[in-house]
Amino acid sequence: MYPYIHFHLGAFHPEIPTFGLMLWLAAVAAGLVMERSFRRARISADAITMVVIAMIAGIIGAKLWHVLDTPQDFRQQGWSALWDTGGFAWFGGLVFGISALVIQGIRAKIGGLRILDLASPAAAFGYGIGRIGCFLSGDGCYGKPTHVPWGMAFPHGIDPVFVAVHPTPLYELAGGLLIGTWLWFRAGKPRPTGSILAQYLVLTGLARFLVEFLRRNPHVLWGMSNAQCASLGCVAAGIALLVWTSRHSRVSSAEPALAVQKPA
Numbered sequence: 001m002y003p004y005i006h007f008h009l010g011a012f013h014p015e016i017p018t019f020g021l022m023l024w025l026a027a028v029a030a031g032l033v034m035e036r037s038f039r040r041a042r043i044s045a046d047a048i049t050m051v052v053i054a055m056i057a058g059i060i061g062a063k064l065w066h067v068l069d070t071p072q073d074f075r076q077q078g079w080s081a082l083w084d085t086g087g088f089a090w091f092g093g094l095v096f097g098i099s100a101l102v103i104q105g106i107r108a109k110i111g112g113l114r115i116l117d118l119a120s121p122a123a124a125f126g127y128g129i130g131r132i133g134c135f136l137s138g139d140g141c142y143g144k145p146t147h148v149p150w151g152m153a154f155p156h157g158i159d160p161v162f163v164a165v166h167p168t169p170l171y172e173l174a175g176g177l178l179i180g181t182w183l184w185f186r187a188g189k190p191r192p193t194g195s196i197l198a199q200y201l202v203l204t205g206l207a208r209f210l211v212e213f214l215r216r217n218p219h220v221l222w223g224m225s226n227a228q229c230a231s232l233g234c235v236a237a238g239i240a241l242l243v244w245t246s247r248h249s250r251v252s253s254a255e256p257a258l259a260v261q262k263p264a
Contacts, residue, residue: 002137003018003136003137003138003156003158018133019133019134022129023130025129026055026127026129026133027126029122029129030055031048033121034047034119035047037118037119038118040187040188045108053104054101054104057097057100058094061092061093062089062093062096063092064092065093089226089227091226091230094234097123098116102115113194116194116196117193121181121184121196123200124177124183124203124204125176125180126176127176128173128176128180129173131169131170131173132169132173134169135167135169137158138154138156138158138159139157141168141169141215142154142167142169143165143167143211143214143215143216144216146164146165151164151165151166151167152164166215171211172207175207192245192246194245195242195245197241198238198239198242198245199238199242201238201241202235202239202242205232205233205238206231208231209228209235212224212225215227
């Protein structure tokens with residue numbers, strides 16, 4: 001594993017964390033997908049800036065949720081737990097990222113629900129690419145010991161493990177790319193506003209629920225981990241939104257919502 005990339009520049013020998021590097025690449029990829037979504041919908045708002053703000057909010061939310069979910073880390077490390085490169089909770093990132101996008105969508109006169117539709121494919125791609133950082137750094141997001149041929153050990157990871165385990169970040173990478181591709185093509189067809197977000201919530205919630213069976217997270221309720229409980233809530237919210245949009249929403253991708261025009 002490669003938790004850090006080392007450079008030799010004369011007397012300087014900087015180290016770049018691979019987790020941070022992949023987060024940056026994930027933000028770039030999500031920004032490009034979001035920009036294409038805006039162009040397809042004839043919206044001229046600054047997609048890149050919106051993605052950056054949502055990404056920062058998501059990172060903060062993921063870290064805060066992890067600290068609240070594992071208070072023992074905070075008791076052991078103190079305030080330094082907030083700056084540790086490991087320990088990010090998917091659900092906290094989702095909630096904070098969605099909130100940041102809604103606020104920006106309302107301020108840009110795109111609409112909160114509409115902008116979440118536009119951002120859903122980007123979020124799926126970005127999440128998948130970001131998981132490469134977990135894989136390269138060996139930060140502990142891998143799964144349980146296994147005898148499958150593709151099982152891997154992470155002896156040089158940030159959280160080392162010396163037996164073959166499920167490389168669950170790679171599973172989540174594949175899931176993110178598949179979900180993102182599905183949502184991208186669905187978003188190009190006529191559909192009620194909010195339906196792409198609903199599909200994102202259902203698919204990403206289901207994917208996370210299933211991969212948790214292979215991960216090492218402790219069970220807290222009815223044999224499920226915290227992430228699985230949050231995933232079920234995510235799926236339920238997506239199903240409810242699908243039902244609501246089928247009855248109330250009338251705007252489709254074939255007839256884009258009011259575009260935000262740049263001032264002359």
